[in-house]
Amino acid sequence: MGEADEGHENALVYGQRMRALFEACGRPPDVTQKRLAAALFIAEGTLSRYLAGKRIAPERILDLFIAFLADHGQPLDDRERTGLHELREEAQRTSSQPAVRLAYTQGVVRKLRAEVAQLIQEQEQERAVRQARERAAAADLAEERGLRRAEADAADKELEAAREELDRERVRAERQEAATAEELVSLRSRLTVAEQERGRLVELVRVQEKKLRDAASYSRGIEDDYSRVREKAADLARELATVRHQVEMLNAEQVHPTAAHVLRLAGAPGELRVTPTVSAPETPAAIASQQTTGTPAVPPPRRNTPSGERRPPGRLRARWTGFPNDREASNRRRRRRVLMLVAAVAALSVGVARWPGEHRDATADLYAPACAVASPLQEGCVVHEKGQVTDKHSEGSDPPDLDLTILHESGHSATYTVGGDIYNAAQHGSTADLKIWKGRVTAITVAGKTDRQPADLDWPEIWTALLIGLGTALSGYTLLRWRRGPNQMSVIGILFAAAWTGLVAAISLGVTTLLALLGGAAFWLFGAAIAAVFIGIE
Structure with missing residues (x-):
């Protein structure tokens, strides 16, 4: 009852013939696949594969199937029964499965043995009723026995060949199982590396989230500073408006000729000072101008001051120092x-x-102990990992960037910028010792030269x-x-x-x-x- 090749011609013809006989037997609910499976003492899925030609129904199942047809009004005559068995035997004989061919061979052997037994029984009957033809029949029987024995020997040889083929199939299956086990070990190793990489990525995500939180806090601080600056600018604007108002008030005042006050900017930037000026004695021309225009005459400025204003005595200037x-x-x-x-x-x-x-x-990695287990994601200890230099190159000039490409023993490759000593000592294929702290390479040692990697x-x-x-x-x-x-x-x-x-x-x-x-x-x-x-x- 081994599996047949999908789409095998003889198996398909055999299954289609059984399905045609089953469908011609009757209609549901009297005749269903479930009832047929129960009558054949098999599962309904197995029956479906028999009828589809995906599996070959053995002789016992076929006999029960023929009996089921006879019980439900579809008996088969000897010719149809013989033809159905021939289809079964041909499908079993041409199957690609050794177990199916072995079943076929065993069936042939049983059939031959049954025929031999039947012949012996017929000979005994004939010996009882035909004493006269015993010697001639014995010779024929001996010859027939020889032929049957030869066929039995051939069948035994075929059985032995089938057993040898089964042994070879078992050896191939064991080899395939060993290869599958090796592949499983390799997949587990890759899974471990993937889990370590996942842990490293989780750590990187945590660091990035912390950086984002710090950036948000820094941004809020800048916004607060900006708000304070805006408030200070508003205060300055209000002070400037007050000063402008005071200047306008002073400009609007009438200046008396004998006690004029001149507004000037002095001292530090932003500081307004009003300095009174002492007028010169009035002249007749000034008095005439005042009487004609009705406006007090302003005396001319003294030439001994750059700004043209007359400076008051020091005591008076001290009293008028500003607003x-x-x-x-x-x-x-x-x-x-x-x-x-x-x-x-x-x-x-x-x-x-x-x-x-x-x-x-x-600088914690300089004083941390070495890890007992080489895992790059361990906390509080330093991992030493081996690597191999696969490439070295320099970029730029004055001074150039010296880069080493190192293949880690975990399988991934990375490029590091190093100093001149370790760059000159490293060669293609050189062994590198990598010092890893919290998932980051902090130092590289090649040929006795060590270079620290800045964080x-x-x-x-x-x-x-x-x-x-x-x-x-x-x-x-x-x-x-x-x-x-x-x-x-x-x-x-x-x-x-x-x-x-x-x-x-x-x-x-x-x-x-x-x-x-x-x-x-x-x-x-x-x-x-x-x-x-x-x-x-x-």
């Missing part, structure tokens, strides 16, 4: 500078307090560097220009100081030696001196 709100404006500027100094010290304090923690996180700055580190740079620049600006207003050069100086200090703070996060820290301090002092010169320029 009453000049002192309030000076107090506001002083308060703003104090607040700026407090904000600068606060920003510098927060940045300096955060710097050791960021520096510790940036990308994340938002907390950038925020710390910005706080230090901004606090330092504002502190220096406030102290150097405490009594002087801003100008273009001082703005350039404060921007340069903030950028310079932030850059030095960001670079020093990865510094691990005292000598390098001292060099960074000297580097910062050089830039700070330049910024101080710019801030102090009038």
Whole structure:
């Protein structure tokens, strides 16, 4: 009862003949496939495959099928029964399945043995009734036995060949099973690598989400600063409107010839001062002009002053130093500078307090222990992974970027920018030792040369560097220009100081030696001196 080849001609003819006889037997509900399957003691799905020619119904099933047809009014005569069995035998004989052919061979053997038994029985009967023809029949029987024995031997040989073919099929199946097992091991290894890669991607997503949160917080801080600047600009606009109103009021006043007040701008930018002027003695021409026009004559300016105004004595000038709100404006500027100094010290304090923690996180791989199991996603330990240099090339010039392409033992390849020593020592096929900390390659060693890979700055580190740079620049600006207003050069100086200090703070996060820290301090002092010169320029 083995499976036949799909679409095999003899199996299809045999199945179609059985289906035709079954459909001619009767109509539902008396005759259904379910009742036929129950009568044949098989499953309904097996019956469907028999009738479709996908499987070959054996002799026992065929006999039950013929009996079912006879019970339901469709008996078969000897010719149809013989033809149906011949179709079965031909389908079994031409099947590509060894088990089916073996069943066919066993059926032939049983048939031959049944025929031999029948012949023996007939001989015994003939021996009882035909004593006279016993010798002649014995000779014929012996000859017939020889032929049958030869056929039986041939059938035995075919059976043995079928058994050998079954053994070969079993060996092939075992080999295929072994290959499947190897493929399963390979798939499991790839699944492990994929899970590790998934963990790395999850970690990257977490870092990116943290960066997005930090960026959103930084954006909100900028918006708050912008709102405060807008409020300050509104206050300045209101003060400017007040000053303009006062100027208009002063311009509208009538100036008496003997006590004229001249409005002039003096002192610091934005500070208005009104200086009274003492008029010269009235001349006859001035008196005549006054009487003719009805307007008091303004005396001519003295030539000893560049602005043409007559300066009052020092005591009187001290009394007219400005409007009453000049002192309030000076107090506001002083308060703003104090607040700026407090904000600068606060920003510098927060940045300096955060710097050791960021520096510790940036250099934690130097002091972490080695992992017991080589997994790139383990926390708190360093993984050492082997790799092989597959390519080396340089890009650009003065100086060029030196790149090494390394194939990791996990299967993926990556390109790293390295220093000149390790680049010159590396060759195609050289073994590389990769030091991995939290999924990131922090150091590469090839032929005894080691190169540290700098980490990308994340938002907390950038925020710390910005706080230090901004606090330092504002502190220096406030102290150097405490009594002087801003100008273009001082703005350039404060921007340069903030950028310079932030850059030095960001670079020093990865510094691990005292000598390098001292060099960074000297580097910062050089830039700070330049910024101080710019801030102090009038």
